Amino acid sequence: MKSKYTRCGFLKLSTLPSYFWFFLFAASIFLLTLTNLRPGMVDLVPETPRVEIGDNQKGYLIKTKGCKIPELPITNKHLESYFEFKYEGAHCNKDRPPLVASNLTSLFVLKASFGSYNISQRSSLRCCYEELMRKEPKEGQSDRQYQFRNVCNEFDDSIVVEEEFVHVKCTYNHKTIYEDFFAFVPMKTNIPRDFNREKLNVLIIGIDGISRINFHRQMKKSAGTLKNLGFQEFLGYNKIADNTYPNLIAVLTGDDEKTILETCRRSERYYDNCSFIWDNFKNNKYVTSFSEDSAWMGIFNYQKYGFKKQPTDYMWGFFDRISEDLLGNSKDMNVIQCIGAREGYKMILQYIKDFVHKMNHWKLPYFFFSWSSSLSHDYVNKPRIGDQVYSDLFQGMYDRGFFENTVVIVMSDHGIRFGSFRETYQGRIEERLPFLFVRLPLEFRERYPSATSNLRTNLRRLTTPFDLHETLEDLSFPENLKDDFLENGLRKSRSKYGLSLFGKIPSTRTCEDAGITDHWCTCLDSKPIDITEEVRNVTNFTIDYLNGLLKGYAQCAKLHLKTIRNAQLLSHAEETLKSKGHVKDFLVSFETDPGGGSFEATVRKSEGKKMELVGTVSRLNLYGKQSACITDFHLKLYCYCKTVWS
Structure with missing residues (x-):
């Protein structure tokens, strides 16, 4: 077939003189060199090509001696009826826009919203903010205690905020017309200031209840962005238990739910005596942060008591819980979708950006674990409405250099657990195979080539949340990642079943080896x-x-x-x-x-x-x-x- 250039009268490529190709080659090398010198762009391309399915693996995601996981279609005529998109979206604050907004440091009044609140005289509008503070629960109380500081700081057009969480109230002609909550990331005096840039940040962005296949189905742009930015996708990441709690407990502690109950929570309602992965990083002078939305049904809060003392340096989930209680609206099934005039899933993503921006500005190493349920918990098709927002998040953070010197993990805990699709064969398999993407920065790949190579091999091995915990253990103690340590088998797992994704996961591994009961095993x-x-x-x-x-x-x-x-x-x-x-x-x-x-x-x-x-x-x-x-x-x-x- 002729090219459009030939049909339009351009020269055929074969007729071009040989010196043209020489100059084209030289120019390409020069441009490539310039591109690699641009800050923030040098490690865009993955260190190795994208994994392709070999002839001996066709029909399977994983095909090893110990495990065979079938490759299932993203869509076909039999699946189409389950994924007809019918979700309208949230109507926050009855579709009235916010009257006050924020940036990294300040609150400011949105004059464009005056009409929505019938404000005709600016002088009659009064706004102020008061600090929202977490209170340590007394024995037997759940982790949802709070208080407001009895000082309301008035502002006209804008005001700089030094507090972490604030409650805004606005009156017009002495009548309250607007309330809102805002979160900031102030520098805290009680955290170590370690400016060691040798330390790699760890950023985990979790989205509840999305299978690997449904992530590609519902969030195509986000999946494509992750691929373009050099993320590696694990094809055999198999959950180990039913719902969010036991699967994330395995990631965060390396233990199963039963072990937690028999050890650190044997006589305790709270989780303060349990050892979490963020403790490792905190002991190594990292700033630590834990955030989750829909926190009323959060990992440590649903029918549980949570923590007495705040477990990490920053904890956004407390803010979410209280602001949902006081200003939550547009509830749909289990999810309060909005806090005031803003959607919850967008608020937690904004907090991720703000936190990472501040840590980069201050040049502080950090460990950040974020979990979002409000977008995806209840409906198999609802994640689609957040696709562009997440894609923009990933691309924007990369463009601003926030992925440099940072291991970024994007993950879920399981697929959709209920509904008509779940009752199908494909729904059952998908529910057991959540998505997991990992991006290693160039600095890591150069420093730890064996760990990088092993991780790539493990993309097509049976893996679990226990393995992800061991991987985080290695990131908190980088000496485990040295080539001689890995190659000589000196690295020992601290959990019963976990194997670090930076080590060699054997091809003979079975579900039994990995701590997966047959009920959850996709290898059978x-x-x-x-x-x-x-x-x-x-x-x-x-x-x-x-x-x-x-x-x-x-x-x-x-x-x-x-x-x-x-x-x-x-x-x-x-x-x-x-x-x-x-x-x-x-x-x-x-x-x-x-x-x-x-x-x-x-x-x-x-x-x-x-x-x-x-x-x-x-x-x-x-x-x-x-x-x-x-x-x-x-x-x-x-x-x-x-x-x-x-």
Whole structure:
């Protein structure tokens, strides 16, 4: 086919003289050199080409001796109906714009909004701000205690703010017409000022409830931006438990939920005695920060007590919790989408930018863990509305040089856990495979070539939240990353199952090796089977198990089998069964009465016909207020209150 240049009368490339190609080559080398000298642009290109699927791996994301994970389509005609976009977006503050805004240092009045608040006389408008402060909870109180400083600082057009969190009030003709909350990042006197630029910052940006495939499906621009900026994508990142809490506890502590309960929380309501990864960085004179939106259902707050003492130097989640309580609006399902006139997910992203900007300005090394649920927690299609915002965040931070000297991790905890799509085969697999992207700065790649090479190999290995914790451990103690330390096998994992992504994860690794029960394992083949008497027995065994959990709760109704929706037989690779003998693993999906609960469970049947539950029982539909009569967040999945709240 002729090129458009030939058709339009331009010379064919083959007719150009040889000296033209010489000068073109020389000019290209010169321009490339100039490009590599531009600050902030030198490490745009990844150190290695993008991972491609080899012929021996076609049809699989992971195909090793220990694990085979199928490659599933982003979309096809069978999936289209699940992803028809119907979400309208939030209507914050009944669509009235904010009257006051902020930048890195100040508050200022938005005169363009006067009409929306019927302000005709500027002299009659009075605005002031008061400091919002966290109070340490007393024994038995949840971590949501606060107070306002009894001083309201008045301002006309603008005012410089030195406090961290503030509450703004505006009156017009002596009547309150506007309230708002704002967060700043002031320099704190109680944190170490270590200006050692040898230290690599660690920035983790988490988005709740998005599978790897759904990230590409709903947030195409963001995925493309990450690829263009040199992020590496892990294709076999498999969750280890049901919901956010146990998967992130594994990342932040290296332990599972049971271990946490048996050790640092054995006799404590609070998490102060637990060791978190940010403690490592704090001990190494990093500034630490932890932020989350929708904090009422946050990692340490939902049906829990949180912390007594603030665990990190900066903690935005407290601000989110109080401001949502006082000014939250536009609630949709579980999420309060707005604080005043602003969407929550945009506010936390603005805080990320502000924090990183300030740390770079002050040249302070930092560890920042941020988690956002308000955009993505409840609807499989809702993340799409934030795609451009996240893409702009990533690109903007890169353009400003904020990714230099910084390891950046963008991740989720699991895919969507309930709804019609989740009840499909693909929905089940996606739910177990969240996304994980990692970007290593040029400085890291030059300093630690073996760690960099190993991480690339591990993109196509079975990996878990335990592994991510070990990786963060290495970043807090960089001596672990030296070539001789890695190559000689001197690096030892501190968690039971975790292997650092900077080390060599063996191709023989199985779900059992990685601490993933068969219920959550995506390495197992499955085939549908008929609803036989054996399947009914397995299902009834599961319901008996659930009733056993609820036995001490008289307010919960006894569950009965309504219908078995489908059953699968899971098959293992031969090497994963050496310690188990002959077993059959059944994956059953069923509904119960009363309440119409939809559940999924994996039950193992051994040679002696003994049955045991593998992992936990998944809830596939929302329980809403059906479980309002109990507070145990584990049992809320299963309890149907005899008196259901309306």
